[in-house]
Amino acid sequence: xxxxxxxxxxxxxxVTVRAGGHELLAAVSAILTAGRPTAILGPNGAGKSTLIRVxxxxxxxxxxxxxxxxRRDAPARRRAIVFQRPVMLKRSTAANVxxxxxxxxxxxxxxxxxxxxxxxRVGLGSLALRPARKLSGGEQQRxxxxxxxxxxxxxxxxxxxxxxxxxxxxxxxxxxxxDAAASGIKVVMATHDLGQARRLAGDVLFMAGGRLIEHSxxxxxxxxxxxxxxxxxxxxxxxx
Amino acid sequence: MAxxxxxxxxxxxxxxxxxxxxxxxxxxxxxxxxxxxLVGFPLGALLALVPFRGRTPxxxxxxxxxxxxxxxxxxxxxLLLSRSGPLGSFGILFTPTxxxxxxxxxxxxxxxxxxxxxxxxxxxxxxxxxxAMGAGPARRVAxxxxxxxxxxxxxxxxxxxxxxxxxxxxxIVGGNIxxxxxxxxxxxxxxxxxxxxxxxxxxxxxxxxxxxxxxxLAWGARRFGEHHAG
Numbered sequence: 009x010x011x012x013x014x015x016x017x018x019x020x021x022x023v024t025v026r027a028g029g030h031e032l033l034a035a036v037s038a039i040l041t042a043g044r045p046t047a048i049l050g051p052n053g054a055g056k057s058t059l060i061r062v063x064x065x066x067x068x069x070x071x072x073x074x075x076x077x078x079r080r081d082a083p084a085r086r087r088a089i090v091f092q093r094p095v096m097l098k099r100s101t102a103a104n105v106x107x108x109x110x111x112x113x114x115x116x117x118x119x120x121x122x123x124x125x126x127x128x129r130v131g132l133g134s135l136a137l138r139p140a141r142k143l144s145g146g147e148q149q150r151x152x153x154x155x156x157x158x159x160x161x162x163x164x165x166x167x168x169x170x171x172x173x174x175x176x177x178x179x180x181x182x183x184x185x186x187d188a189a190a191s192g193i194k195v196v197m198a199t200h201d202l203g204q205a206r207r208l209a210g211d212v213l214f215m216a217g218g219r220l221i222e223h224s225x226x227x228x229x230x231x232x233x234x235x236x237x238x239x240x241x242x243x244x245x246x247x248x
Numbered sequence: 249m250a251x252x253x254x255x256x257x258x259x260x261x262x263x264x265x266x267x268x269x270x271x272x273x274x275x276x277x278x279x280x281x282x283x284x285x286l287v288g289f290p291l292g293a294l295l296a297l298v299p300f301r302g303r304t305p306x307x308x309x310x311x312x313x314x315x316x317x318x319x320x321x322x323x324x325x326x327l328l329l330s331r332s333g334p335l336g337s338f339g340i341l342f343t344p345t346x347x348x349x350x351x352x353x354x355x356x357x358x359x360x361x362x363x364x365x366x367x368x369x370x371x372x373x374x375x376x377x378x379x380a381m382g383a384g385p386a387r388r389v390a391x392x393x394x395x396x397x398x399x400x401x402x403x404x405x406x407x408x409x410x411x412x413x414x415x416x417x418x419x420i421v422g423g424n425i426x427x428x429x430x431x432x433x434x435x436x437x438x439x440x441x442x443x444x445x446x447x448x449x450x451x452x453x454x455x456x457x458x459x460x461x462x463x464x465l466a467w468g469a470r471r472f473g474e475h476h477a478g
Contacts, residue, residue, distance in 0.1 A: 064380065066376065066379055066380060083382075084380075084382060085382070088380070089380045091376055091377070091380070094377070095373055095374060095376070095377050097374070097377075097391065097395055098395040098473075099394075099395065107381070107383075107391065108381050110387070111378075111381040111382050111383040111384075111387060112381070112382065139475075139476055155381070159381070159382075
């Protein structure tokens with residue numbers, strides 16, 4: 009995987025995204041570097057998902073620019089994303105991973121051993137032949153992670169990865185994320201779960217109303233937030 | 249119910265005239281559906297996936313064409329193939345080939361319109377994931393067709409049901425010539441008007457049995473798909 013230019017640092021410069029006369033992102037500037045996961049926190053409608061889509065390269069900024077390792081139009085070859093509601097292909101669990109590997113350019117010969125390795129990595133080895141849509145919510149989330157990891161990403165974007173999961177399933181998903189981060193993948197995750205951000209994140213982007221309110225180290229963010237909005241959010245007040 | 253009894257004995261005894269008619273009907277409709285699929289499925293995929301100016305009116309027109317009256321299609325094909333028509337020199341009017349053409353024209357819009365809907369729905373669902381996985385155009389189309397395979401099979405069978413049951417188009421372009429272009433539906437129409445009810449009822453029974461089997465297969469394809477692919 010060397011020889012491909014790095015996508016880090018991931019830099020947003022005055023990134024603005026509009027939809028129907030409404031600003032989903034308003035001049036967001038931030039630089040994300042290699043290291044521990046970045047948590048994107050904020051209330052619903054803060055622009056977290058939009059920021060992730062722009063960072064993945066799925067959505068264009070209407071103004072400002074995103075650069076990956078200093079490059080403006082870097083193909084998403086080494087970026088992967090798990091959507092808030094991942095869609096399983098109507099195939100077996102193993103075939104879902106094999107498809108992701110094929111789309112990432114892996115040869116047929118490589119795929120079968122990689123499928124096994126990836127499914128074991130997310131704890132779905134025994135469900136390889138099960139139709140993916142028959143899996144439980146937590147299992148589908150883990151399969152989505154396996155598909156994302158199939159791209160050997162340098163950056164892994166996660167949009168509310170444990171939303172709607174029961175605690176045991178959430179714990180399993182979190183373990184995979186921690187494992188990925190420990191293996192050197194830069195994880196960038198939007199989350200509602202403050203506890204999860206505390207456990208995983210190295211730094212926090214706090215957003216509200218499409219604006220980036222605060223970007224600071226996680227330890228500082230949780231102990232001494234720099235802004236009144238962040239302090240209110242951490243207290244559990246409604247922030248708009 | 250003497251006619252009913254003799255109808256059943258015609259079927260049971262393997263009456264050669266009856267089974268020749270059944271064979272021709274199936275050959276014509278199966279050929280027509282396969283040809284219609286070769287045109288209709290790619291057209292449906294194109295309309296589902298490629299945005300272009302005038303797409304919406306074409307989709308509306310295509311959906312309207314699902315209800316094409318068979319006699320009108322028959323008339324149009326008749327005019328094309330008749331001695332003085334633009335394709336008259338081929339001399340295929342009143343042959344099974346003409347019947348295949350007419351039924352293919354009748355069925356192709358049905359296959360295209362239903363395939364368009366199926367593929368577009370699946371694409372709406374898959375778009376983000378396929379984009380994020382970096383799947384190229386060929387891989388996307390292959391994924392949509394493969395993951396839509398059970399629905400597409402059902403659509404194919406629906407097209408076959410329509411072809412096998414229609415009478416207007418094959419009557420006009422085939423001419424209902426005994427032993428050559430006489431199908432189940434045209435034979436039923438003729439025999440009924442002649443008063444030969446046993447043959448008409450025998451053929452009607454076979455036709456209904458075929459329709460039931462086709463619908464059973466369509467239902468089975470759906471169930472199999474739901475069970476094995478979610």
